[in-house]
Amino acid sequence: MNKISPYLWLISFLSFFLSFSCLADTKVIHVLVALCDNKYQGIAPVPAAIGNGQDPKNNLYWGAAYGFKTYFAKQKEWQVIQVNKPKDGKILEEIIYKHQNQDVYLIAQAYDGKYIDDTVNDFIDYSAGKNSLSLSVDKKQINSGGNADLVVYIGHNALMETSSWRSYLPGSWRWITLSKTQQEKQKSRYAAVFACKSQKYFTPPLSHLGINPLILTLHRMAPEAYSIYAMINSWLDGESKDEIRLKVASAYSQYQKLSQPALHIFTTEYSQ
Structure with a gap:
């Protein structure tokens, strides 16, 4: 039987360790955008061209000027790897x-x-x-969804509507019990909701599930991409929640042409 050189064994081990460490350090952000829809959502109607929930290309929250896809396409630090x-x-x-x-x-x-x-x-x-x-991205596996470090919802607040509560509540979060290991993991994960009165x-x-709130909203607002962009940048820079809130509020005020940061709209805490 051929013996493996101690040096080759060490090199193989270090290569595996380094590749595992790099993967562990990878951050993943998962953004879910509910396309604006005049027909199927209980919203104040917007112009038909941007309120068709089956047309992402022109939709208010995706393809329009401040929709997620269009806005992020202009941000040089974010490179598109795949479109699926x-x-x-x-x-x-x-x-x-x-x-x-x-x-x-x-x-x-x-x-849709x-x-x-x-x-x-x-x-x-x-x-x-x-x-x-x-x-499978860049020849490595990226775990999103329930393993994402930051989960973001953008769109109409469907939970404001009775029908949505009825469809969601049965067999859902009320019955989820997290183990101690899961509870510890949740402390390092974040959620944000850009929707009216979220x-x-x-x-x-969200509080029941133990995930950290990064940004929630207190009033009606426009869930456009500049606010999400400001939040993500500040979070990646390791800034405090107060700093993140200020950056988000400042971006919102800039694009909404308000005289001062819209701190009254955004919060980083759950309601009591």
Whole structure:
């Protein structure tokens, strides 16, 4: 039997260790966008061209000027790695981005506006650490979904509508029990909801699941991409929650042409 040189064994071990460490240090952000939909959502109607939830190309929250896809396409630090059309008909487009300066991947999914309840359900499941999704990117596996470091929901607050509560509550977060290991892992994960009055409606499930709130909202607002971009940048820079909130509020005020940072709209805490 041939003996393996101690040096070759050491080199192999170090290579494996380093590759594992690099993977462990990779950050993943998962963004779920419920496309704006005049027909299927209880919203104040917007112009038809941007309110078609089956047309991501022109949708207010995806393809319009401040929609996620269009806005992030102009941000040089985010490189598009893949554009997919998942087999699941609920998701009309999926984009995978890689940060140019950091080991960070961002998965953004545009959900058909008709399936906004499913979008919320998936967001809550991912926030609970359920349903990890494995993607092959840059010749390595990236775990998103329930294994993402930051999960973000963008769109109409479907939980404000009675029908959405009825469709969501049965067999959902109220019955999820996390083990001690899962509870510890949740402390290092974050969730954000860019939707009207999200603190009030999303506090029950998210606080129950033990995931950290990064940004929630207190009033009606426009969930456009400049605020999400500001939050992600500040979070990746390791800034405090107060600093993140200020950056988000400042970006919102800039684009909404308000006289001062909109701190009254954003919070980093659950409601009591």
